[in-house]
Amino acid sequence: MASQSAKLDAETLWGGKESPFQTSYGKLMMWFFLVSDALTFSGLLIAYGFTRHDTLEAWPIGEETFNSLPILGHGYPLIYVALMTFILIVSSVTMVLAVEAGHRMDKKGVVKWMIATIIGGFFFLGSQAWEWSHFIHGSEFGKVELADGSQAIVKGHFGEIESFTVTEAGTHHKKGDVIKEDLMHTFQHAAEKGHINNGIIELHDGSKASIKKAKDDHLKLIIKKDGKSYTVGKEIEGKKAEDLYYSAIYSGEENRVIYGANLNKNEYGPQQYGQFFFFITGFHGFHVFSGVLINILILIGVMRGVYHKRGHYEMVEKTGLYWHFVDLVWVFVFTFFYLI
Amino acid sequence: MERDDLIEYSLNGHHSDDEGKLIRKKIWKVTILLTAITILEVALGAYIKQSSGAWPFVKWSFVALTLLKAGYIVMVFMHLGDEKKWLRNVVLIPYALFIMYLIFIALWEALAVGDAWMGA
Numbered sequence: 001m002a003s004q005s006a007k008l009d010a011e012t013l014w015g016g017k018e019s020p021f022q023t024s025y026g027k028l029m030m031w032f033f034l035v036s037d038a039l040t041f042s043g044l045l046i047a048y049g050f051t052r053h054d055t056l057e058a059w060p061i062g063e064e065t066f067n068s069l070p071i072l073g074h075g076y077p078l079i080y081v082a083l084m085t086f087i088l089i090v091s092s093v094t095m096v097l098a099v100e101a102g103h104r105m106d107k108k109g110v111v112k113w114m115i116a117t118i119i120g121g122f123f124f125l126g127s128q129a130w131e132w133s134h135f136i137h138g139s140e141f142g143k144v145e146l147a148d149g150s151q152a153i154v155k156g157h158f159g160e161i162e163s164f165t166v167t168e169a170g171t172h173h174k175k176g177d178v179i180k181e182d183l184m185h186t187f188q189h190a191a192e193k194g195h196i197n198n199g200i201i202e203l204h205d206g207s208k209a210s211i212k213k214a215k216d217d218h219l220k221l222i223i224k225k226d227g228k229s230y231t232v233g234k235e236i237e238g239k240k241a242e243d244l245y246y247s248a249i250y251s252g253e254e255n256r257v258i259y260g261a262n263l264n265k266n267e268y269g270p271q272q273y274g275q276f277f278f279f280i281t282g283f284h285g286f287h288v289f290s291g292v293l294i295n296i297l298i299l300i301g302v303m304r305g306v307y308h309k310r311g312h313y314e315m316v317e318k319t320g321l322y323w324h325f326v327d328l329v330w331v332f333v334f335t336f337f338y339l340i
Numbered sequence: 341m342e343r344d345d346l347i348e349y350s351l352n353g354h355h356s357d358d359e360g361k362l363i364r365k366k367i368w369k370v371t372i373l374l375t376a377i378t379i380l381e382v383a384l385g386a387y388i389k390q391s392s393g394a395w396p397f398v399k400w401s402f403v404a405l406t407l408l409k410a411g412y413i414v415m416v417f418m419h420l421g422d423e424k425k426w427l428r429n430v431v432l433i434p435y436a437l438f439i440m441y442l443i444f445i446a447l448w449e450a451l452a453v454g455d456a457w458m459g460a
Contacts, residue, residue, distance in 0.1 A: 019347075019349065020424075020426065021423070021424045021426065021427040021430075022349055022352070022424055023349055023423065023424070023427060024348075024349045024350050027350075028427070031427070031431050032431075034431075035431055035434065035435050038435060039435065039438060039439070042438075042439050042442065043442065046439075046442050046443060046446050047446075049446065050446045050449070050450050053450050053454070054450055054453050054454055054457070061390055062385065063385055063386055077385070077386045078382050078385050078386055079382070082378060082379070082381075082382040085378050086375060086378060089371070089374050089375065089378070090371075092413070092417055093367060093368075093371045093417075095417075096367055096416075096417045097364065097367060099419075100360055100363050100364060100367065101360075103353050103354050103355050103360070104354070104355065104356070104357060104360050105354065233391065311348075311350075311351060312348075312350040312351055312353060312354070314350040314353065317353070317419075320418075321418055324413055324414075324417045324418045325418070327413060327417075328410055328413045328414065328418075331406055331409050331410055331413065332406060332410070334378075334381075334406075335381070335402050335403070335405075335406040338385075339381060339385045339402050340399055340402055340403075
């Protein structure tokens, strides 16, 4: 903004009265804090790049991993993340408008734009919560280890599981019982544990049941780790894909399929992929969260007229710097984590 | 003790309604630009596969577009472009030096680690 035009001479400068940057102490320190925080985020992203290039297993591709929207389902590559980016950019714009209003001592304007910024921040946090939940729960197919030792992710439409019919009684279910509840969860849990053998599922209580399931559509396997017969990048479709997939799921062996993600393993790619996802987006999300809190505190100050009495709205400018920084980091996370 | 020799630089930040109009116009311009760049990036990412021949070009355009976006955010939204020249330099130069060094060392190290894993 308009800076002081008076020339600095060495005497007043070294006298300690004037600041060579002609900026207040608080703003300067905010900039230095942001530089150090930027170094932290850069370190994380560079570590991500390093790991990615070092990993022999194929790294997940953004548009394959993040292609879902709430309600609408699959098939929308990157749209959701783009929406999150847009929300954050817009909330950055409303923040800069609040700062501009502050420079005109327009208290009403500052309040209006800061409220808009805070709402944008909550929207972003909500979106991130949805994305995390989606990432943790994973797809309906999971990542599967094929008979030759290769690993594949699966695309297509999962045929609904209709029911389990008990064929061998356990401690809880009797023979002939038809189970219609919690099917998907039970199925995935059993598949991970290797409790499905030749289409017969073993339930928690030790009973065994047959599975009634609709057919899958457009099943496609994409190999992500080399095996004896298949190499990374190979795509298998049709009947062959179905046979390979179900011979693994129904093999009765443990750990042939992984659903979703946690810190130890994930269905999308190498172990480090999940760890970096949680750490980088989590660390950024924590920044957004604290940014929203700081914005709320400053908003209360604005409404009480604290800064108006002071004669300037520099506190709004300083919290604005932090908020823009959060947006700035997301721009880089968006590129290096999702796009490339 | 209250000091009377401190200069309140914060008071210099004020501007008039007319100046405000121009600034707001600039803000909206930058908003449209940032949105357009994001849409372009998503379109490129969604339609050009990583296996295609154009991918290396797309990848580097992502990096260039990201730096462009970052530049607009820092210079316009964060007003760094309006600060004193040496405030700008004090923020940008140490950061750029550290990061270039870190990228260099990470790439160099990655070659060695990659060789070790490949057994070369």
